[in-house]
Amino acid sequence: MRDFNKSRTKSFACAGVALSALLWGSASHAQSAVEAIKAPAALQSGTPNNDPAEPAGHAGEEAASEIVVTASRISRTGFTAPTPVTTISAEEIQNRAPSSLADVLVTIPSFRPTNTPTTSGVNSRGGGIVTADLRGLGATRTLVLVNGRRFVPSGTDGVVDLKLIPTLLIGSAETVTGGASAAWGSDAVAGVINFILKDKLEGVQGTIQNGISEQGDNAEFRASLAAGTTLMGGRLRLLIGGDYIHNKGIPNQYSRDWGRREVGLITNAAYADNGLPNYIIAPQVYPSLMTPGGLITSGPLRGTAFGAGGTPYQFDFGQVFGSQMIGGGNQGNHLSRSTQLAAPYEAKIVMAKADFDLTDAVTLFAEVNGAWSSSGGFSQQSRDAGTLTIRRDNAYLPESVRQAMVTNNLDTIAVGRLNNDAGPVRVHSSNETLRFVTGFRANLGGNWKLNGYVQYGQNTYDVASGPNNRIVANYMRAIDAVFAPGGQIVCRSTLANPADGCKPQNIFGDGSLVVDDYSFGTASFHLRTEQRVASLNINGDIFSTWAGPVSIAAGIETRKEEAAGTSDPLSTQVQANGSIGAFQIGNQVPIVGSYSLWEAYGEAVVPLLRDSPLGKSLDLNAAVRRTDYSTSGTVTTWKAGLSYTPFAGLRLRATRSRDIRAPNLAELFQNGGSSFVNVFDSKLGTVVQVREVQQGNPDLRPEKADTWTMGFVVEPAFLRGFQLSVDYYDIDVQDVIAGVPSALAVSRCSAGLTLFCSSIAFNPDGTIRNTILQQLNLNSLKTAGVDVEARFAFEPGFMPGRIALRALASYVDKFVTVDAAGATDRVGQVSQFNRAPGVPHFTGVGEITYSNADFLANLQVRMVGKGVYNNAFTQGSGAANTINDNHIPAYAYLGLNLSQGITAGRTSFTLFGTINNLLDTDPPMIPSGSIGFANETSTNPAFYDVIGRSFKIGVRFSL
Incomplete structure (x- = not known):
């Protein structure tokens, strides 16, 4: 594999240092390091954790006996749901020393890390x-x-x-990898992740850890603390916990060797004439229409650039392809300069819960959550790709250039500028979340149970983009600077309106711009969302048949979601081109909207066989839910599944379901915010940057998905400790809510598909003015594949302790988007070309863990299978959709986790350390060529590691 053996000697030296630091003290007897091996978590088969009467053990706490298993609302001893479930224990979570729960979920191959600090890129949110x-x-x-x-x-x-859910309070995390809307409601199209909190804790537990990358960045401090007690003879149980995390982030890709290669994607529109590929992945890719100090981009003075102090010089053009070039004189100005490899953030999370046994049959409970997080960083700098018009009488124009304009009879010149001196727009966002829950659990007699709760939650989100965020119209007036009759330099607009407040700007020479309060400012947005929920649920056995009791669960729920957002006045200005917003980025507009729903559900388990000649057991599990939305009316979801055990050690399962996702508040009520996108303007024959105006749609309908899952679980008696599950899934989502990406709409309109032209606003000369992205029920999504999971734990005999092997893999057979132009299968596509991400065919995680009474060592490998840059491309040249390199090899990343326990009386400590990306494997070079989000880096951080080798050390303690 490419780069797999890079720095091997150095890697193992680092691992040896970490190992030596933790091997001392092996005679101690702390148990926490090996709990995950003694009581391994259920992985997809769900066998240990689908029986609430026999929960997996956790040191210092009891699993919550009243928590319903996520795969089903039925809580009955011996029942195993037919839906695949992956369970991760508290010990498995803590052994990863995660920065957030996403670091744990990524060990499940069916998860995709599409939104994390390392994929935020230039996202202005x-x-x-x-x-x-x-x-x-x-x-x-x-x-x-x-x-x-x-x-x-x-x-x-x-x-x-x-990251707003405190990790130390989590007893386990259950993932249902299949449709679950009938049981849990809207949004469970791909599945459900349920974080189950610890029910009881005696004493104090905590974790303190530090982390850093080998490059000296991504410094992180994390502290977690949880405390619990029981009072009144055990009737009152109190638990409180919190997390604090501060990560300093990583600057742009120039901080890495692979990033300094400045690899980019070239769009070669003239492939038929020059015989080169339509798309070219190459190092040293730079803009050809702008430089930091300014560049004349057309006419007889083309190539005149401006250096320090505005001094003209002849620009060194490389091999030019429209707005981009390979090589030339723009070194250090690859557009990834504005993309963070990891955004810095800080989070403070606290949660408290109380359970009180009012009687032997009735328990009251309450939960309170508070979370505060903030993130800094930057978005892209302002860019003018030959779009600035400078007149001959500009006061800052170097005299030699003015004379050249006179000689060539030019009244104006077109100037391109990469505004590094104004800097990438600084962005700061914050989230504050509050949540209150109170309810009851009651035993009604027999095995009948009733529970209910009310919940209120609110989130306050603020984002500020500035103060160096360009106010576009003001800036254009400011750069049109002239000499006033008295000799002072003023804006041309000030001559006609002396009170306009315009402050002139000099664009000639890097460092000449001044970030003032006329040309620049801060776009701000304040959003408050609220959620109200009330729910009542009952479950129990209604009667028995020859095969056992028939169990049901039923409930009703009401929910209301609402949002109110306000923004600064400039962000809501209507511009001359029809777009909304005066700033270069941000421009979020006010939003006000709400929706409510009532729903009722019922679920049943009907045993069909029990200890029969036809099999050991056969259960039918069925559910139905009826939901009435205030915005889109009623919809019905359902599921039906079978779980069949023909003999001990083999279980077959299959589920068919109808699932939904209702439109969210943004999709319904978004009111015209805008951002910049890159599109190819066929009239101009080049890539241009235009506004993309987003619009909501209150007439949206819920998405509907049909899901199949079927598979088997093997636990052979002759191989104790071995467990294997294999499950096939097929998900077909119709009425998908989406907008046509601007680049796609423009290309298909240019190809003659007039349906897409309605998403484009044109200038009178036929060039593109702006694009429109409205949410519609216009697409479908189809995906299918196989999940495999295996675990084997044993005592080797020749040495003390246990060895545990674990492997998880996901193979995706199809990942199809169907829109008005037809079907596009992006399975195997690992780029984010035109903001249309694909998925690898294969992803997998394998690990081996050795543990004894007080020591644990875990070696993990995460794999991403080979792929292609784009399924629509062919490797070749001289024709449309050809590319010079369409093959991405398989990649593997190694990680090492070590821990050593120490016991002193009733106090126990565990020292731990982790090394991620042990071999310091560089990512593949797969630039997307699109603007925004993480698309301007030279790779895809959703699948590949951009941090490099990194380390964490810390201590866990229990008092």
């Missing part, structure tokens, strides 16, 4: 948001629960920031 994305279908199609209850979303898109 700010970095640091961490979301769960199953199957690559998007975070909005993965439902996040805490103790079986929805968590407060962190914005109008309805997604949950995972």
Whole structure:
């Protein structure tokens, strides 16, 4: 594999130092390091954890016996749901020393890390948001629960920031990798992740850890503390915990060897004439229409650039392809200069819960969450790709250039400028989340149980982009500087309107721009979202048949989601080109909207066989849910599944379901915000940057998905400790809510598909003015594949302790988007070309763990299978959709986790260390060529590591 053996000697030297530091003290007897081996978590088969009466053990706490297993609302001893479930224990979480829960979820191959601090890029929403994305279908199609209850979303898109859930209070995390809307409601199209909190804790537990990359950046400090006690003879149980994390982030890719190669994607529109590929991946890719100090881009003075102090010089053009070039005189100005490899962030999270046994049959409970997070960083600098018009009488124009304009009879020149002196626009965002839950659990007699709760949550989100955010119209007036009759330099507009407040700007020479309060400012947005939920649920056995009891669960729920957002006045200005917003970036406009729903569900388990000649057991599991939305009316979801055990050691399972995702607040009520995108203007024959205006749609309908899962679980008696599960899935989502990406709409309009032209606003001369991105029920998504999971734990005999082997793999057979232009299968595509991400065919995680009474060593390998840059491309030249390199090899990343326990009386400590990307493997070079998000780096951080080798050390303690 490419770069797999890079720095091997250095890597193992680092590992040896970490190992030596932890091997001392092996005679101590702390147990916490090996709990995960003694009581391994259920992985997809769900066998240990699908029986609430026999929960997996956790040191210092009891698993919550009343928590319903995520795969089903039925809590009955012996019942095993037919839906695949992956469970991660608290010990497995803590052994990863995660920065956030996403670091744990990434060990499940069906998850895609599509939104983390390392994928925030130049996203003006700010970095640091961490979301769960199953199957690559998007975070909005993965439902996040805490103790079986929805968590407060962190914005109008309805997604949950995972880092706001305190890790030390989590007893386990269960993932249902299949549709679960009938059981849990909207958004569970790809599946559900349910974080189950510890029910009881005696004493104090804590973790303190530090981390840093080998390059000296990505410095991180994390402290977690949890404390619990029981009072009143055990009737009152109190638990409180919190996390603090501060990560300083990573600057742009120039901080890495691979980034300094400045690899980019060239679009070669003249492939038929020059015989080269349509797309070219190459190092030293720079803009050809702008330099930091300014560049004349057309006419007889083309190539005149401006150096320090505005001194003219002849620019060295490389091999030019429209707005880009390979080589030449723009070294150090690859557009990735504005993309952070990891956004810095800080988070403070606290959670408290109380359970009180009012009687032997009734328990009251309450939960309170508070979370505060902030993220800094930057978005792209302002860029003028030959779009600045400078007149001959400009006061700052070097005299030699003015004379050349006179000689060539030029009244104006077109200037391009990469405004590094104004800097990448600084962005700061913050989230504040509050959540209150109170409810009850009651035993009604027999095995009938009733529970209910009310929940209120709110999230306050603020983002500020500036103060160096260009106010576009003001800036254009400011650079049109002239001499006033008195000899002073003023804006031309000031001659006609002396009170206009314009402050002239000099664009000639890097460092000449001044970030003042006329040409620059801060775009701000304040958003408050609220969630109200009330739910009542009952479950028990209604009668028995020849095969056992028939169990049911039923419930009703009401929920209301609402949002109110305000922004600064400049962000809401209507511009001459029809777009909204005066700033270069940001320009989020006010949003006001809400929706509510009522729903009722029922689920049943009907045993069909028990200890029969036809099999050991056969259970039918069925559920139905009816939901009435205030915006889109009623919809029905359902599931039906079978779980069949023909004989001990083999279980077969299959599920068919109808699932939904209702439109979120942003999709319904977004009101015209805009951002810049790159599109190819066929009239001009080059890539241009234009505004993309986003619009919501209150008439949207819920997405509907049909899901199949089927597979088997093997636990042979002759191989104790071995467990294997294999599951096939097929998900077909219709009425997908989406907008046509601007680059795609423009290319297909240019190809004659007039349907897409309605998304484009043209100038009178036929050039593109701006694009429109409106949310519509216009697409479908189809994906299918196989998940495999295996675990084997044994005592080797020739040495003390245990060895555990674990492997998880996901093979995706198809990942198809169907829109008005047809079907596009992006499986195997690992680039983010035109902001249309694909998924690898294969991803996998394998690990081996050795543990004894007080020591644990874990070696993990994460694999990304080979892929292509784009499925629509062919490797070749001289024709459309050809590319010089369309093959991406397989990649593997090694990680090492070590821990050593120490016991002193009733106090125990565990020293631990981790090394991620042990071999310091560089990512592949797969630039997307698109603007924004993480698309301007030379790789795809959603699948490949951009940090390099990094280290964490810390201590866990229990008092």
